[in-house]
Amino acid sequence: MNRIPENGNGGGGSSAKPLQPATRLVTAGRVPSEQHGFVNTPIYRGSTVLYPTVEKFLKRDARYTYGTKGTPTTNSLEVAWTELCGAAGTVLVPSGLAAISIALLSCLKAGDHLLVPDSVYRPTRNLCDTLLRKFGVETTYYDPLIGADIAGLFKPNTRAVFTEAPGSLSFEMQDIPAIAAVAHARDAIVLMDNTWATPLFFPPHERGVDIAIEAGTKYCSGSSDLLLGMVSANERCWKDLRAAFDSTAFCAGPEDVFLALRGLRTMKVRLMHHQESALAVARWFAARPEVARVLHPALESDPGHALWKRDFTGASGLFSIVLKPMPDKAAHAFINALTLFGIGASWGGFESLAIPFDCAAFRTATAWTPGGPCIRFHIGLEDVGDLTADLERGFAALRALA
Numbered sequence: 569m570n571r572i573p574e575n576g577n578g579g580g581g582s583s584a585k586p587l588q589p590a591t592r593l594v595t596a597g598r599v600p601s602e603q604h605g606f607v608n609t610p611i612y613r614g615s616t617v618l619y620p621t622v623e624k625f626l627k628r629d630a631r632y633t634y635g636t637k638g639t640p641t642t643n644s645l646e647v648a649w650t651e652l653c654g655a656a657g658t659v660l661v662p663s664g665l666a667a668i669s670i671a672l673l674s675c676l677k678a679g680d681h682l683l684v685p686d687s688v689y690r691p692t693r694n695l696c697d698t699l700l701r702k703f704g705v706e707t708t709y710y711d712p713l714i715g716a717d718i719a720g721l722f723k724p725n726t727r728a729v730f731t732e733a734p735g736s737l738s739f740e741m742q743d744i745p746a747i748a749a750v751a752h753a754r755d756a757i758v759l760m761d762n763t764w765a766t767p768l769f770f771p772p773h774e775r776g777v778d779i780a781i782e783a784g785t786k787y788c789s790g791s792s793d794l795l796l797g798m799v800s801a802n803e804r805c806w807k808d809l810r811a812a813f814d815s816t817a818f819c820a821g822p823e824d825v826f827l828a829l830r831g832l833r834t835m836k837v838r839l840m841h842h843q844e845s846a847l848a849v850a851r852w853f854a855a856r857p858e859v860a861r862v863l864h865p866a867l868e869s870d871p872g873h874a875l876w877k878r879d880f881t882g883a884s885g886l887f888s889i890v891l892k893p894m895p896d897k898a899a900h901a902f903i904n905a906l907t908l909f910g911i912g913a914s915w916g917g918f919e920s921l922a923i924p925f926d927c928a929a930f931r932t933a934t935a936w937t938p939g940g941p942c943i944r945f946h947i948g949l950e951d952v953g954d955l956t957a958d959l960e961r962g963f964a965a966l967r968a969l970a
């Protein structure tokens with residue numbers, strides 16, 4: 569009855585060619601025969617799981633044992649994400665920041681030292697500087713461009729290296745394989761926030777990452793209507809990651825998981841469209857006299873382009889620009905004049921966004937001196953011509969104040 573390749577067998581038996589990621593997006597984690605033939609796993613809501621006998625209750629060997637530990641809905645997404653990432657296992661948590669938190673808690677203890685790029689998503693920095701510090705973990709921030717020279721920052725107690733490529737807001741590329749080689753030679757664990765690329769454009773575990781984080785809130789949703797985090801781990805780190813999840817029960821809500829499963833099936837077509845439109849808009853910005861630099865690693869002119877080309881298979885819809893020297897109020901007037909770009913932080917949905925930013929306020933290992941006001945854009949699924957016409961309006965407002 570069920571003709572799709574079911575959970576975990578990769579499809580077609582062991583002698584068949586492995587399925588491509590685009591196919592896995594469609595097939596992974598779906599078992600219609602377990603859902604009366606329905607295509608999608610429905611939303612299972614529940615706390616209590618009933619057992620037929622006391623003996624079975626005491627043994628606790630049922631597939632589902634308690635609401636926080638998993639349901640068929642969460643299992644579908646865990647299986648799909650694990651397969652897509654080439655991981656040993658995945659946990660689902662209520663947000664991207666929760667994913668970063670559980671990933672770090674799973675591999676660190678009091679007395680450990682952690683290395684974190686200066687370009688990291690700012691709330692990750694806050695977590696390191698507050699909660700992790702309180703529990704006795706010391707963080708050193710490093711230049712995201714450091715590559716193999718990160719060896720010089722290792723201490724005898726360095727337990728983990730956090731990475732994120734490209735950098736949040738500022739889009740520096742990191743040499744993940746080089747950093748992973750240095751870390752692994754010292755028995756340290758490599759974590760990566762892979763939200764920008766997703767496993768479709770950067771297969772994290774193949775490139776040396778032990779624990780990969782994805783804010784499912786962004787492209788897995790694609791509609792700005794859910795909050796979710798996925799953490800996948802390789803064999804080395806999976807047991808500890810699952811133990812951290814079980815001991816905290818930071819479990820994701822069933823409706824958000826269902827919506828993420830829905831989004832997952834179309835993630836590749838959306839990402840390809842975001843990529844194409846964002847590159848077109850980035851190139852359009854690069855030709856504007858008001859723009860000093862476009863921070864987008866898939867542009868040939870970007871300093872991180874060679875690394876991006878070597879390690880990534882695509883780019884998503886998020887990038888930044890640096891304007892020529894002008895007052896901040898001119899950049900603000902530019903954004904305020906836009907009608908198709910929302911002013912909002914969480915990206916990855918179908919809509920375009922623009923926000924001003926300044927990394928100088930929080931960097932500690934590197935100087936942020938771009939020379940002009942900076943704006944981060946998310947390019948949504950609108951028509952590119954309509955977007956550039958809107959941006960023209962923004963530049964007219966900017967010129968009035970520049």
Ligand SMILES: Cc1ncc(COP(=O)(O)O)c(C=O)c1O
Pocket residue numbers: 662663664665666689736761763764783784785795796797913914915
């Ligand atoms: C790179 C990156 N990682 C993680 C997150 C956190 O995701 P969430 O909003 O689900 O906590 C964000 C959110 O903007 C992000 O940009």
